[in-house]
Amino acid sequence: MDALRNPTNILSAIVIGLCAIVPFAAPAVGEPFYVIVFARIMIWAIAAVSLNLIMGYGGMISFGHAVYLGVGGYTIGILAFHGVTSAWIQWPLAIGACALISLIFGAISLRTRGVYFIMITLALAQMIFFLSVSAERYGSDDGLNILTRSDFGVEFYDLNHKLTMYYTIFAVLVASVFVSWRLVNSRFGLVMRGAKSNDTRVQAVGVSTYLYRLSAFVIAGVMCGIAGLLQANLENFVSPDMMDWRRSGELIFMVVLGGMSTLFGPVTGAFVFLMLSEVLASITHHWHIIFGPFLVLVVLFARGGIAGLLTPRSARE
Amino acid sequence: MNNAALDIRLEARSLQKSFGGLMATDNLSLEVAHGEIHAVIGPNGAGKTTLVHLLSGLLRPDGGQIVFEGRDITRLSASARVRRGLARSFQITSIFREFTALENVMLAVQAGQGHSFRFWRPVMQDLRLIDPAREMLERVGLGARTDVQAGNLAHGEQRQLEIAISLATDPTFLLLDEPMAGMGPEESQGMIAFLKELKRDYTMLLIEHDMDAVFALADRITVLVYGRVIATGTPDEIRNDATVRAAYLGGDETGEVA
């Protein structure tokens, strides 16, 4: 198999494999703490995969993508606050809210290009952020505790069960990579990738790209919103911090670090990003002083991210 | 000229376009009849590419009208014009450099088959795209290069791919913006032969610098200077037109334009 000779794919297989066995391996090596660490990593990975879909394959640099984590999460939190805990109501509403917001934000921001797009996605996300900060009823800055996780109403599927929660996240991660793969290689994906490569030319073969880009934007918003609703359930907590603009910046970095426009890049990117933060933070409280310049260096010298470094020079263009 | 007898496919009526204070297109009118190759020539800065942008919809005119197959298309978007059969190529090669040659053409084929809101089925297994795309690449002489990344093709090959993409949208009319730009003499000869062949199926408006090509191909020629039409006629008429010589050739009175 060709795929197995590619170091990037091997690394991805290792990361995904690791995620699969952590609930059993971590307690076995006496580090049960890693189960929650991996669950968190996988949620960020889902968000990064969704961002890669529009940024890596569609060329839309959204600097407000974390807002959908917040919208997905807060929908769960607010419903739970009002006593609605059924997953059958919560989840569709969370997905619907993300679809609606990404539709509105996409419709506005996709009228513009380049740097305008970056700034507008950032500003619109900031709007929802401030909305959450000003919502005193739902905890403002302090956030909102979620007393009960989403309830599917069946005994054999209970998110309070640690393994069920963990493997739900794992399944969503695998599904989001699979969905990206199918989308990117479909007719829809061909238009999306074409619009990234040369939008004028796509118009000149008779395709108006706006609706395609908007559709991709909404799909990515929903996918990220699912990550948000999982995060709300995992942490039993939501706060404005989920959609702080820095989270959006970090998401972009995860995608670039792992390798933009590669299928598994965002997954390895999220993994390396969060592990590195963990390690640096354990060395010094002021770890950002190392991390900031590291980010600059990655941008300046390792443009293809980890996937780029692992790909032999000859195989690149 | 007897207009009534001709089947006019594309017509520009008094087009105006200025950038800042600069007139790029000044009260420009022209007609292209069915089956002909209508060449537009003119010195650098005459507004030839602006004309193609206006006709293809990448630019909006400040005034005037564009009529294609009897319908006013002045307000239509670029993509909508292509869907009506008015395809264009670009002077500066405009291809999808990250795609293979095959994928480049497949995207154009797909565009011609209606909307692309198909999210699930992999295109690389879709014979309704692959077969016509391969055929088109064969036709332009890139049959052996289908899987090469477009950015890695030689310059001449990229020009051929450019044409293949335009043809793959299944047009009736081609707007060709300097298809021979940057080609060597041999490649140019090949392209001339190819365009002659295309003439059987398509009506064309050809912008070209290469005068050998223009006089070999064109049925009629329009000469632009500073965005204005200074003459329109058959190649012979243009060759012997005093205004054209004076304006375009800078007073070269000895010989022919070519």
Added chain:
Amino acid sequence: MDYVLLTEQFLNGFQLGIILFLMAAGLTLVFGIMDLVNLSHGSMFMIGAFVGGTLALVTGSFIFGVILMIPAMLVIGIVVERISLQTLYARDHLDQVLATFGLILFFNEAVRLIWGPEGLVVPLPDFVDGSVALGAGITYPVYRIVIIVLGLLVALGLYLLVSRTRIGMLIRAGASNRAMAGALGVNIPMLFSVVFGIGAVLAGLAGLIITPITAAQIGMGEDVLILAFVVIVIGGIGSIRGAFIASILTGVIDTMGRSFLDVFLLLFLPENAAESAGPALSSMLIYVLMAAILFFRPQGLFPPKGA
């Protein structure tokens, strides 16, 4: 709704607009001329506050603080530009966003290391402490008036610099056509450094002059940076005039919205609904304004020429 409060809030909004303008002017110039998306402009706001504030405390005079801050920020700005940003000009926007995002993390942490996590309190200078009667029963803090006047003077100076001087001519040439400016024999790297330095001084000045009101805090520039983005999107990238008008518009609408939207909503909504919707809606107001303007003018109010 009494007119005294209305006037006061209008002036507060105007003053916020001035701060936004000082930020947006540098941002829009750097973007218009160098095509660089520079998030670290927010750090310049913060560094100006900390460096200038420290200088004010050391010299015991706020005015000396402001005066000494200017060359300090010019140097800091040029050093940052030379070391880390010059290589980014040729890169795409994504790289610029990420690298300058990295710079923000670095600067925030560096300030935390040097000044500690609590920030820096700079007292209001005595001679501007207190309020002054503006007539018709309106009194207004002297210092805020100073900010407004200072901001207007800077705006005027900037206008004269860009429209009347040789360097201004180069800036305009660079903004509209970089290749042409290069062909005219302009030392482009030098021009970029100078423009970046000026932008850093303006941002630092903005940060420093609000420090007596808010105290210098880590990350203080970031919210202002995002508001400044809104401003230049509304005003049109590269346009100083657009930045000025959009800044004042944004400052006034945001401030007035926060004060009066709930009162306004009472006209349509029951009291408790108005009181809870007011703050939420007012925090969204300028973004709605931005979206509305973009809907009709995707390039902003004063789009760059040739676009």
